Amino acid sequence: MVQELKSLALYEDIVEILNKDDFDLYWKGFKKSPFALYNSTTVVLCNHPNPPEDFSPLREAYIGSWNDSFVGNTAINLNGHYTAILNMDTLYSLDSSSSLNKVYSILVHEMFHCHQLSHNEKRWADEMLFINYNFSQRSISLRLMDKDYLLCALDDQNKYTRDKLLTDFIQRRERRKNIVGSMLNYELALESIEGTATYVEVKALAHRKNMDVMDVAEDFLHNFDFEDLNKYRASCYAFGLVICLILDSIAPNWHEEFTNSDTYLYKFFKAKFGSFNELTDFSIDNYYVESAKELINKYVDSKKESFENFNKSEGYKVILYGNLKLSGFDPMNVISMDNKVLHKNFIKYNSSCIKDQALSFHKEDFWTVDKIEFFVSDKPKVFDHGILTSKGTFYGEVSEDNNIFCVDLYNEQIESN
Structure with missing residues (x-):
């Protein structure tokens, strides 16, 4: 409740700024869009013409329970309207004006992605x-x-x-x-x-x-x-x-x-x-060569360390097997090695989401995954045709061996918590 009230207070501060702001100062033709502030339990939605049916009006906003439509700081299509979303659990303290300014500027960043989407932007990164x-x-x-x-x-x-x-x-x-x-x-x-x-x-x-x-x-x-x-x-x-x-x-x-x-x-x-002459011959200063070598070595070592640390995680290991279709991930927080991708924040498959760290194993088609691994602190509960974990309920044939739970999924069914 405390965090919900904080989000409401911040929402009111942001609305006050928005009402006075002119986005044309930042980019010609840039218009304001609906936005949502959320945490792990609650979503505060503002200026949205078609809020989800289970959201309730409160102080000229709408309040609803978190679901996996709200992941990351980004722009999403929510009921036919591009909406900027911010995860308040990962942003700055809400106790100072400098934090308010920073959060507001990040919201403008995400609203600009709504602007890009509304103009049928095609230059997205692969x-x-x-x-x-x-x-x-x-x-x-x-x-x-x-x-x-x-x-x-x-x-x-x-x-x-x-x-x-x-x-x-x-x-x-x-x-x-x-x-x-x-x-x-x-x-x-x-x-x-x-x-x-x-x-x-x-x-x-x-x-x-x-x-x-x-x-x-x-x-x-x-x-x-x-x-x-x-x-x-x-x-x-x-x-x-x-x-x-x-x-x-x-x-x-x-x-x-x-x-x-x-x-x-x-x-x-x-x-x-304007015009420039093409470079036909030049040398690279040794400083840049040595710096590049050092950076690459550090990068390779850090990737190995990240995978090793994941495999040393405490708790119970859960391995899901199936023919899963990748539907979303946080590109700012992934590390890849060979056919494996370590997701530090979240990963979405089909219409489901597994939060926190998870390791995915990919086929030749990157968007097809045949195995996911993750750890949970509490022992999963096995029931007929599946297991219940803190990260979701998974339906399939379950086997257990030395704190490792393997699930051969039925029709890739996952119900995230």
């Missing part, structure tokens, strides 16, 4: 590309150079030197494209979708704090770890943010043209920047 991403020393060396040139260009107020830095950035990215091929599209898509959403998030936070956008952006960029390959996906957000900020200076009023195009943000920026 998460399969990252699951199979092959980090090579040469590619990472060039990406580290990308980062330095781009950040220096953002800070440079001299047009001549800025344009030289941007040319260097484009030349090396084009060379890297020749190395990684279509894998680069994963980065370009994230820059286009998440980079632009981060850009409006920064502008909303700057507006709330009455600060310069560039000062807030600098704080954001300090929080992005470009040199941890486990955070590679998030670093693409930062690349996109910087490209958006540079576009503001070289092509004012670019928002609507980009929204109505089907071009990746980087390619849109490259066209606005």
